[in-house]
Amino acid sequence: MTPAAAVSEAIFGLPPLLVSLTIFVLTYAVIVTERINRSVVALLGAGLMIFAGVLNQAEAFHGIDLNTISLLTGMMVIVAITQKSGVFQYVAVKAAKVVKADPWGLLVMLSVVTALFSALLDNVTTVLLIAPVTLLITDALRISPYPYLFSVIFASNIGGTSTLIGDPPNIMIGSAAGLTFNDFLFNLAPVIAVVMALTLVPIYFIWGRKLHASAEDRALVMAFNERESITDARLLKQALFVIVLVIAGFILAHSIGQEPGTIAMFGAALLLLLRVYDKQAEDQSHAIHSTFGEVEWITIFFFIGLFVVVAGIEKAGALDFMAHKIVEWTGGDFTVTAYAILWVSAVLSSVVDNIPFVATMIPVIQSMSSTFTPQQIETLWWSLSLGACLGGNGTLVGASANLVVAGLAERAGQPIRFLPFMLMAFPLMLGSIVVSSVYLWLRYL
Amino acid sequence: MTLRAVTLLPEPTCLSPDTSLLDALRRMLDKGVNHLPVCDGGVWAGLVDINDILYELLPVSARVDHGLKDLRFVGDGIPLLASHFKELANKPVREVVHHDLPTLDEDTPLLEAALLLHRHVAPLPVLDADGKFKGMLSRRTLLKHLIRTTGY
Numbered sequence: 001m002t003p004a005a006a007v008s009e010a011i012f013g014l015p016p017l018l019v020s021l022t023i024f025v026l027t028y029a030v031i032v033t034e035r036i037n038r039s040v041v042a043l044l045g046a047g048l049m050i051f052a053g054v055l056n057q058a059e060a061f062h063g064i065d066l067n068t069i070s071l072l073t074g075m076m077v078i079v080a081i082t083q084k085s086g087v088f089q090y091v092a093v094k095a096a097k098v099v100k101a102d103p104w105g106l107l108v109m110l111s112v113v114t115a116l117f118s119a120l121l122d123n124v125t126t127v128l129l130i131a132p133v134t135l136l137i138t139d140a141l142r143i144s145p146y147p148y149l150f151s152v153i154f155a156s157n158i159g160g161t162s163t164l165i166g167d168p169p170n171i172m173i174g175s176a177a178g179l180t181f182n183d184f185l186f187n188l189a190p191v192i193a194v195v196m197a198l199t200l201v202p203i204y205f206i207w208g209r210k211l212h213a214s215a216e217d218r219a220l221v222m223a224f225n226e227r228e229s230i231t232d233a234r235l236l237k238q239a240l241f242v243i244v245l246v247i248a249g250f251i252l253a254h255s256i257g258q259e260p261g262t263i264a265m266f267g268a269a270l271l272l273l274l275r276v277y278d279k280q281a282e283d284q285s286h287a288i289h290s291t292f293g294e295v296e297w298i299t300i301f302f303f304i305g306l307f308v309v310v311a312g313i314e315k316a317g318a319l320d321f322m323a324h325k326i327v328e329w330t331g332g333d334f335t336v337t338a339y340a341i342l343w344v345s346a347v348l349s350s351v352v353d354n355i356p357f358v359a360t361m362i363p364v365i366q367s368m369s370s371t372f373t374p375q376q377i378e379t380l381w382w383s384l385s386l387g388a389c390l391g392g393n394g395t396l397v398g399a400s401a402n403l404v405v406a407g408l409a410e411r412a413g414q415p416i417r418f419l420p421f422m423l424m425a426f427p428l429m430l431g432s433i434v435v436s437s438v439y440l441w442l443r444y445l
Numbered sequence: 446m447t448l449r450a451v452t453l454l455p456e457p458t459c460l461s462p463d464t465s466l467l468d469a470l471r472r473m474l475d476k477g478v479n480h481l482p483v484c485d486g487g488v489w490a491g492l493v494d495i496n497d498i499l500y501e502l503l504p505v506s507a508r509v510d511h512g513l514k515d516l517r518f519v520g521d522g523i524p525l526l527a528s529h530f531k532e533l534a535n536k537p538v539r540e541v542v543h544h545d546l547p548t549l550d551e552d553t554p555l556l557e558a559a560l561l562l563h564r565h566v567a568p569l570p571v572l573d574a575d576g577k578f579k580g581m582l583s584r585r586t587l588l589k590h591l592i593r594t595t596g597y
Contacts, residue, residue: 093518132513135506140525220524228518408512412505 020054020316027309032352039298042305042356049312063311064304067175067261068168072122072303073295074264075165078246079125080294081271082239086229088117088129093226096137101221103143103211108200110134111151115159115196119166119189120247123156123401124296130156131408141217145414147207149405150421154199154393154428156401161389162192164250164260168299169358169388174260176362177381181250181260187382191439195390195432202428235275242271306359314363323367334376335445338383339437341365345387346433350394350426358388379444386436394429395422448558449551451590453571453580459484460493462539467530469538470498480568482581483542489570489578491542501536502529548572549582555594558587 027045031038049055055063095113099105110130117126130152138145160167164174164184174184200208230236246267250260272291276284313319330336341361348357365380372380392399396406396418406416460469460483469481479495500508504525507513516522547561549571561569568583 089513089518128511132506132509132511135509136504136513136519139504139506140519142528216524223520225518225520231515408509411509412512414505 016054016316017318019052020049020312021318023048023052023054024309024313024318028356031356037298038353039301039305042302042309044305046305046308046312049308054312054316055308059315060308060311063314064307065172065175067259068171068307069300069303070261071165071171071175071264072168073300074261074266074268075122076295077268077291078239078242078264078271079121080291081235081275082243083125083129084232085236085239086231087236087239089133089229090226091117092130092133093137093224093229096221097224097226101137101141101213101218103141103213104204104208106137106141107148107151107203107208107211110148111155111196111200114152114155115162115192118156118159119163120243121166123160123167123399124404126159127152127156127401127405128408131405135408135412135414137221140220141213143211143213145409145412146416147203147211149409149414149416150207150424151200151203153399153402153405154203154425155196157389157392157399158192158196158199158432160401161386162189165264167389168303169354170385171260172355172358172362173381173385176366177378179378179381180254182254183378184385188385191386191436194439195435198435199428199432202431206424238271238274242267242274245270302355303359306356310359310363313360319360319363320367323364326364327368327371332371334372334379337368337372338376338379338440338445341380342383342387342436342440343433345384346391346394346429349388349391350398350429354388354392354399358384361388379440382444383436383440386440387433390429390432390436393432394426396425398429446555446594447551448549448553448555448571448582450594451555451582451586454568454583454586459487459578460538461485462490462542463537465534466493466498466501466536466538466541467533469493470495470533473498480581482570482578483538484578487577489548489572489576491544492546492567492570493538493542494567497541497543498533501533501541502526504529543567546570550574551579555587555591558582559591562587 023045027041027048030036030041046060050057050060092110092113095109096106099109114126114130117130131149134148134152135145138148157167161170162185164170164179164181170184173179174181246263249258249263249267253260253263272288275291276287279287310319326337326340330340345354345357345361348354361384365377365384368380369377392402396402396416402421406421409416460472460481462483462485464483473479473481473495481493483490483493504513504516504519504522507516519525546565546567546569549558549561549569551571551573553571558569562582562584568581571579571582573579
């Protein structure tokens with residue numbers, strides 16, 4: 001008897017498909033309610049998949065994509081160290097001064113800076129670095145921070161879509177589909193630049209043209225000394241050195257036969273070495289312990305749990321079934337399938353977390369390889385990425401970065417409310433999906 | 446021995462909840478104190494701390510969790526501070542007052558009063574049997590009394 005047959009029997013005679021789907025639906029339902037921390041729910045769901053006999057432990061571990069986990073963890077360590085150098089604050093203040101603290105110019109610059117940082121860092125880190133500077137500058141200019149925080153949210157989700165490392169869905173997609181850093185850059189960055197520019201047009205007409213700051217208040221911002229933001233010049237040099245190496249590594253990864261997970265982890269270890277090599281053993285432990293403490297473990301364990309839950313329904317055949325159903329609905333028409341994935345991903349990601357959605361869709365798209373050519377499958381990955389990442393802009397709960405900005409705004413006495421945000425953001429998000437649709441049509445369909 | 450034996454702070458003048466933070470600050474600076482009691486019609490309504498007034502002068506971006514860690518790059522920020530001072534004049538003490546402090550009465554034992562003062566790092570209000578505000582007990586007042594009573 002094969003081990004797989006043995007586990008099927010272990011589930012009290014119930015069909016594994018039914019058992020695994022029940023655990024999957026329950027897990028996702030509890031995640032959506034947000035009553036219990038998502039990482040705990042995902043890990044409980046993963047445990048149940050194994051206890052119920054859908055997977056054995058070896059199969060569960062096999063389902064965990066360690067390339068994704070290493071890439072995420074490695075980048076989190078690098079960012080945790082780098083942000084202490086004050087370099088991000090330096091760039092934001094510099095950007096404000098380049099446009100002479102003109103309110104509309106400032107909005108454009110902060111959006112562009114946020115989009116660029118988001119492309120290289122995770123979105124939550126980016127907004128945590130940019131939003132406080134935004135609040136300070138708008139405070140000094142005595143203008144409402146709302147349009148700026150709104151634009152920072154949009155820019156972080158848009159910018160994050162453009163690279164392999166910009167947004168967790170891309171990390172998962174790239175890892176599962178074997179798409180490289182350059183693949184993402186060449187296929188997504190062009191449309192992202194257009195989406196970013198076009199998003200600023202309605203923002204200009206709604207808020208931008210009415211923004212005004214007095215000459216004295218602008219002079220106050222011009223008097224900011226961005227050099228003072230650099231709190232640790234040695235740290236800055238070390239961090240920039242490692243970041244340049246790591247990004248070069250991502251760009252060259254494919255041709256040197258390495259995976260991004262290895263590169264990010266190695267970069268993290270190298271930066272840790274540079275930080276502690278001249279310290280006593282006890283100080284080393286202390287510094288490294290505190291850096292590791294800044295890794296977003298909730299996200300990492302959430303991923304681990306989800307990978308196992310998805311591996312469970314995949315093994316039971318549910319995702320294969322779903323892929324066949326989608327192909328059946330779209331009549332096997334490639335264009336319809338690509339658009340369906342783009343639009344459904346966008347609408348769903350605007351209300352639920354895009355990470356579990358993408359984790360589920362990856363095996364679904366993989367099982368479509370019997371219907372479509374590898375070239376077509378690659379286009380489906382871009383549809384999934386654009387839909388899932390840009391969709392996060394649709395509502396305040398669409399992405400973690402949105403909630404982080406809303407949280408900061410709330411504590412700063414400038415609350416961003418769910419409904420007013422959605423009334424503006426949802427149509428804008430749909431606009432970005434229309435642009436993506438045109439792009440897919442022109443380039444791939 | 447209870448608080449009945451202790452002379453409370455002189456001039457237990459209470460601020461009204463509608464007093465502006467700027468007026469409260471001026472009063473603190475005049476009297477050389479860091480805290481002032483707030484009363485609503487003779488009834489204890491909380492305590493204003495000079496540190497909360499200082500906090501109001503800071504840009505919100507530095508006040509929030511995950512906010513700016515340092516403000517050195519802003520320069521002296523005098524215009525920014527000036528515009529925040531203007532807001533102090535329009536903000537009533539009601540909005541920053543601490544309600545959650547424990548209250549003392551004349552029957553509170555001295556040791557218990559010492560413990561509470563240590564825990565809250567602020568003067569605490571003493572109320573009479575009807576809940577009316579009688580005066581403030583500061584760490585200095587209590588310690589002055591204790592050093593005398595214990596004979597040191």
